[in-house]
Amino acid sequence: MCPSVPLPSPCPPGILFPYSSPQLWGRAALQPPVLLPTQRRTFSNNKILVELDTSSGVATMKFKSPPVNSLSLDFLTEFCISLEKLENDRACRALIITSAIPRIFSSGLDIMEMFGKSTEHYAEFWRAVQEMWLRLYGSSMVTVAAINGSSPAGGCLIALSCDYRIMVENPKYVIGLNEAQLGIVAPFWFKDTFVNTVGHRVAERSLQLGLLHPVTEAHQIGLVDEVVPEEKLQEKAAAVVAQWLALPDHARQLTKSMMRKAVLDHMLAHREEDIQNFVKFISKDSIQKSLSMYMEMLKKKKS
Numbered sequence: 484m485c486p487s488v489p490l491p492s493p494c495p496p497g498i499l500f501p502y503s504s505p506q507l508w509g510r511a512a513l514q515p516p517v518l519l520p521t522q523r524r525t526f527s528n529n530k531i532l533v534e535l536d537t538s539s540g541v542a543t544m545k546f547k548s549p550p551v552n553s554l555s556l557d558f559l560t561e562f563c564i565s566l567e568k569l570e571n572d573r574a575c576r577a578l579i580i581t582s583a584i585p586r587i588f589s590s591g592l593d594i595m596e597m598f599g600k601s602t603e604h605y606a607e608f609w610r611a612v613q614e615m616w617l618r619l620y621g622s623s624m625v626t627v628a629a630i631n632g633s634s635p636a637g638g639c640l641i642a643l644s645c646d647y648r649i650m651v652e653n654p655k656y657v658i659g660l661n662e663a664q665l666g667i668v669a670p671f672w673f674k675d676t677f678v679n680t681v682g683h684r685v686a687e688r689s690l691q692l693g694l695l696h697p698v699t700e701a702h703q704i705g706l707v708d709e710v711v712p713e714e715k716l717q718e719k720a721a722a723v724v725a726q727w728l729a730l731p732d733h734a735r736q737l738t739k740s741m742m743r744k745a746v747l748d749h750m751l752a753h754r755e756e757d758i759q760n761f762v763k764f765i766s767k768d769s770i771q772k773s774l775s776m777y778m779e780m781l782k783k784k785k786s
């Protein structure tokens with residue numbers, strides 16, 4: 484189960500740290516203005532590898548869950564634990580998220596977690612999905628998605644939850660919230676996150692059609708901020724992080740919080756109701772049938 488992490492009281496999970504924890508504003512001030520020798524701290528679990536460069540304050544998180552980095556309950560739990568560790572580490576000010584699996588950033592929520600399971604399992608799974616989003620969208624760190632492969636649905640949500648998205652130029656890669664194609668509906672907080680990034684009209688069309696956008700199109704509609712060749716991705720991500728970290732942390736964090744608070748608060752106010760809605764929706768025979776047909780379609784595509 485995704486842990487309920489003790490955030491500084493009285494802050495509910497997902498509210499940006501600056502609102503409740505002014506003592507953390509000073510992360511920037513804690514950094515001496517001299518170049519220190521590079522020091523790396525790594526921690527790894529089954530599905531995620533994290534490397535923190537303590538001299539720059541930048542962590543890189545690599546998804547490494549073959550075949551397609553699908554967001555299973557185990558994956559989400561590891562993700563939340565890693566985010567909590569970094570968020571609480573004063574040496575860490577920024578996070579770059581990328582994939583160690585060729586051609587895939589993340590294939591989104593693990594469909595097998597939403598298929599043929601108990602209602603208790605669906606509730607636990609959905610709480611973990613919510614937790615992941617609350618932590619990432621509400622993070623006080625600078626977050627950059629270095630998208631080095633396709634990123635449908637939940638994978639796109641991870642990217643959307645970051646402060647900046649850089650995607651590798653490749654005509655085969657796609658990104659978007661394609662839930663409608665599976666016969667399911669993107670929850671209101673997926674939608675809100677999407678609207679906050681691309682605007683209402685683009686989001687409305689893209690969501691209704693369940694579009695997966697090729698990279699160039701994703702760039703045109705503002706779903707990704709920049710497109711780069713594969714070999715430039717890490718360098719570009721580092722440069723973007725450096726630009727964002729050049730500002731005083733407290734000013735950047737309060738601005739981020741101001742921009743995101745309404746959406747985070749809305750979800751927190753409806754969290755339990757959202758879990759009940761998900762369980763009810765996903766348990767329906769018609770939805771289970773749609774998911775089953777979709778999995779069949781994926782398998783057929785392969786053979």
Ligand SMILES: CCCCCCCCC/C=C/C(=O)SCCNC(=O)CCNC(=O)[C@H](O)C(C)(C)COP(=O)(O)OP(=O)(O)OC[C@H]1O[C@@H](n2cnc3c(N)ncnc32)[C@H](O)[C@@H]1OP(=O)(O)O
Binds near residue numbers: 553589778785
């Ligand atoms: C009211 C409120 C209501 C709330 C209503 C509910 C809201 C739910 C919101 C849902 C959000 C989601 O993220 S739903 C998930 C959406 N995700 C997707 O649609 C992605 C589907 N996958 C793909 O398009 C492709 O697999 C892709 C990722 C591009 C990789 O293509 P490749 O050709 O490289 O690989 P494939 O051969 O297709 O896949 C390799 C194997 O991984 C499996 N696989 C692929 N994606 C998978 C996935 N998401 N979950 C599980 N398994 C997956 C395939 O079946 C294969 O299994 P084997 O055949 O056994 O090897």
